[in-house]
Amino acid sequence: MSESPPTGLRTEVTGPQQIPPRQLMPASRLGRHLRDAAVHVVRTSAPPTMTLGQRTGGDEVSQQQAREVIDLALRVGEAMLATGASAADTVATVLRLGQAYGVGSVHVDITYTSITVSIHRGLEEDPLSVMRVVSGRSPDYTRLEAVQKHIERIIASAGPGGPTMDVTAARTKLQKLLASPHPYRRWVVTLGSSIMSVGVVMLFGVGPVMWAVAAVSTALVDRVQRALYRAGVAAFFTQAVSAAVPALFALVMFSFGDVIFPDTNFAPSVVVISGIVVLLAGLGVLGAAQDAVDGYYVTAAARGLEVMMMTLGIAVGVALVIGFGRSLGVSMEASAVVSLAGSPLLSTVGAMLIALGFCLNTYAGLRTIIISVLISALAWMIFASLVALGLAAAMATAVAATLVGALAYIAYRRLHVAEAAVATAAIVALLPGLSVYRSLYLLMQNSAATMPQAMVWLVVAMSTGVALAAGLAMGGYLARRRLGLDRAALRARRRSRGSHVTT
Numbered sequence: 001m002s003e004s005p006p007t008g009l010r011t012e013v014t015g016p017q018q019i020p021p022r023q024l025m026p027a028s029r030l031g032r033h034l035r036d037a038a039v040h041v042v043r044t045s046a047p048p049t050m051t052l053g054q055r056t057g058g059d060e061v062s063q064q065q066a067r068e069v070i071d072l073a074l075r076v077g078e079a080m081l082a083t084g085a086s087a088a089d090t091v092a093t094v095l096r097l098g099q100a101y102g103v104g105s106v107h108v109d110i111t112y113t114s115i116t117v118s119i120h121r122g123l124e125e126d127p128l129s130v131m132r133v134v135s136g137r138s139p140d141y142t143r144l145e146a147v148q149k150h151i152e153r154i155i156a157s158a159g160p161g162g163p164t165m166d167v168t169a170a171r172t173k174l175q176k177l178l179a180s181p182h183p184y185r186r187w188v189v190t191l192g193s194s195i196m197s198v199g200v201v202m203l204f205g206v207g208p209v210m211w212a213v214a215a216v217s218t219a220l221v222d223r224v225q226r227a228l229y230r231a232g233v234a235a236f237f238t239q240a241v242s243a244a245v246p247a248l249f250a251l252v253m254f255s256f257g258d259v260i261f262p263d264t265n266f267a268p269s270v271v272v273i274s275g276i277v278v279l280l281a282g283l284g285v286l287g288a289a290q291d292a293v294d295g296y297y298v299t300a301a302a303r304g305l306e307v308m309m310m311t312l313g314i315a316v317g318v319a320l321v322i323g324f325g326r327s328l329g330v331s332m333e334a335s336a337v338v339s340l341a342g343s344p345l346l347s348t349v350g351a352m353l354i355a356l357g358f359c360l361n362t363y364a365g366l367r368t369i370i371i372s373v374l375i376s377a378l379a380w381m382i383f384a385s386l387v388a389l390g391l392a393a394a395m396a397t398a399v400a401a402t403l404v405g406a407l408a409y410i411a412y413r414r415l416h417v418a419e420a421a422v423a424t425a426a427i428v429a430l431l432p433g434l435s436v437y438r439s440l441y442l443l444m445q446n447s448a449a450t451m452p453q454a455m456v457w458l459v460v461a462m463s464t465g466v467a468l469a470a471g472l473a474m475g476g477y478l479a480r481r482r483l484g485l486d487r488a489a490l491r492a493r494r495r496s497r498g499s500h501v502t503t
Helices: 027-042 063-083 087-100 141-156 167-179 186-202 208-230 235-260 269-281 285-293 297-327 344-361 366-388 393-415 419-430 433-444 451-483 487-492
Strands: 106-110 114-119 128-133
Touching (some): 063 141, 063 167, 269 297, 344 366, 366 419, 433 451
């Protein structure tokens, strides 16, 4: 009698080999595993690169301390903006100052005509926000350098208990610096304008007679500007009248030059060009470009509009004199031979004189003057060499301006001179005075035949200005990345990263 096998067991296997049930993954588990893997590939566990609404803490400072710090910060910010500093440099300095006095939750907002500083003191205390109006702007690099050095000393002396100089003493010292007299008398400023114009005409290879005429006309421009400013005339009309002065000198020379200067090779057009360059040098081209690159678009737009209006004032003044001359039958056309025709040595000396005159015109110190003159000579030699090699003038200008921007920031960090003073002084020789004048003259012809050429010269002038601004901004950026930025500077320039980048 045979035994049957136990129930549930098989002694033979028919068909393909079966996988044991314990090695199979249920369909639900497999789907969940694949979904988790896909989510891991797409999603990230890292926090966002830009934190929003996370700063909820405040500083443990008394209301009196907060008021004193915010008042000092406002005074410093106003002084820097009024004397020629960029918005980002002003914000960085104010942030460093607040951190030195134990107030880290400082927020700074700058427009073209005002600065606002806010301090958040936590949920239990009321915040403080104070706005101060920047009444006027005039480049004064001696005062700007003095303010920057004063703040750097305060920050350098800061320890666990704060800086060695308390807020009251720091404010008193700041007021003394701002109330101190200029390093030069007013006639030295006028002399600086004349030196600048002499340097401009030297770039065109003309003789000493034209040097003297340009110096006299520019000195008269400086005195006219000062008189109109005291009379309260709007800046646009002041610029127009100032531009008309060298144009009138040129008109007289076009009319009676052969009688006044017999047997003399002269080019009256360069007198007008020198006046245009001197007037353009006083505009905030560098500040507008730097604010735009740093992300302060409201301030940059306001500065850019001011530059445009003042340039339009120059155009109006010169155009009126050109039109008046045409009504008298006198052509004030810039001759085709009027170009950067000076010898390499004479042109380099001219560029150095331009930087020297600009520094005197903006009350720069001796060390700033020396550095600016040397950098301007280097920039001009690079520009002239690149043009001689066949590079386009705008591209050569951009390369030279990039070097100037980098060296200006290095000089600021290493030698503690005003960056804006060095950068602006070194690029004045590259301003497109000749292109502006030729465009204005052709526009005044009011002829369909000359209009295309006028537009060409206008585009040349605009491209040169853009090349200057872009080169200075790029050079400063490269130098900053190379030397490094502190936390305050990074916060001040965080806007330049742009709002279109996904965070």
